[in-house]
Amino acid sequence: MSTLEAVVAANNNFTVALAKQVSHDENVVMSPLSMLTALALVCLGAKGxxxxxxxxxxxxxxxxDIHSGFKQLLSTLTRTEEYILNINNTLFVEETFNxxxxxxxxxxxxYSSNPEIVDFKNNPKTTWKYIVNWLKGKTKGIFQNLPEKSVDNDTKLVVVNTAYLLANWTQSFPMIKTKKGLFTLSNxxxxxxxxxxxxxxFNISxxxxxxxxxxxxxxxxxxxLRMYVILPNAYxxxxxxxxxxxxxxLDNWTNPDNMKKTFTEVYLPHFKIDSSYSMKDILRHMGMTDVFSYTKSNLSExxxxxxxxxxxxxxxxxxxDEDGTEEVTNADDNLAFLYLQxxxxxxxxxxPFIFIIRDLLSKCFLFYGVFQKP
Structure with a gap:
């Protein structure tokens, strides 16, 4: 297994582990790759x-060779004009630490990243505003909401990671065909x-x-780049x-070789899911406890x-939406193509359904989400 393959395998296994931890009662989306990259940066300084x-x-x-693997993977995924994948990771560290x-x-x-040295101890509110402005700048205003309670005078190190995708479908959904329809909730x-x-x-199975x-x-x-919608028979x-x-x-379900190209009428709800949440409790539950402990953490590097x-x-x-994940210039939308069958x-x-966005070449899972309700 090459370094790149090993990092992709780590990401995809981490995706499944996270999927088992997230709530199945609400809309949620996460980028395991973004999170894993941020935590790999912390791991770079961990010992024992x-x-x-x-x-x-x-x-x-x-x-x-974790870190060179991530550098190679992120370079591969972001070096394209087909879509815009934006991943940002930064450590915000209390200024009293050397x-x-x-x-x-x-x-x-x-990781092309330098820690941001900030004053949590004396000016938590000012620091919170600084992080919010950092988010706005790095993500072109897409993310600008960080709970104020996420930082206080005792905060030492906060890891912030963001991810968004701008891409259009290969075959767009014609606006004229969008209609009101019934959606059955899990209850x-x-x-x-x-x-x-x-x-x-479309490939379907x-x-x-x-x-x-x-x-x-x-x-x-x-x-x-492909989205896989996993739809249970039961609501x-x-x-x-x-x-x-x-x-x-998950690997088999999202393998095109296991699917059959079939002329299909596809119905998909409009959706936009914004997730902003603390991962501390989830990561602790998964077994990463010491890094969050004042007495046990070893980040001596x-x-x-x-x-x-x-x-x-x-x-x-x-x-x-009809065009894709966001409106971004893309040539082929097939609006004039008519099927006479x-x-x-x-x-x-x-x-309710699950969706996965995966890169076909690296086989890396980029996003995992659950759509529960409009």
């Missing part, structure tokens, strides 16, 4: 039990929402023993999928003093 816990939870144990020159150098080399309540629709040749259907919706001309089937999820299953992580803030947004299949996402 803190480092071993982090490597186990992050699935880094079989990676011999940051190692070695850490400053290696974090710049591998069997029915609500009206905007349902987009399009007919075309049915996993009968799992009672799910899956469709592949590609982005751009090259179709290297309340999300919980069961998440509980029984494994890396092998970052600072010789007793530094620990106060929180990990993850901010992600994914949108699906009846659909062989209908894929109607009119109840």
């Amino acid at each position: 039990k803190t480092e071993s816990q982090m490597k186990k939870v992050l699935h880094f144990e079989s990676c011999t 940051i190692s020159e070695t850490f400053l150098n290696v974090s710049k080399i591998w 069997n309540e029915k609500v009206y929402t905007e349902l987009m629709s399009v007919g075309g040749n 049915e996993i009968k023993n799992e009672m799910i259907s899956i469709i592949e919706l590609p982005y751009g001309k090259m179709k290297n 309340d089937g999300i919980k069961k999928i998440q509980q029984n999820l494994s890396y092998e299953k 970052i600072s010789p003093e007793s530094l620990y992580v106060s929180d990990v803030m993850n901010m992600v947004t994914v949108e699906a 009846l659909p062989q299949k209908t894929f109607k996402a009119d109840h």
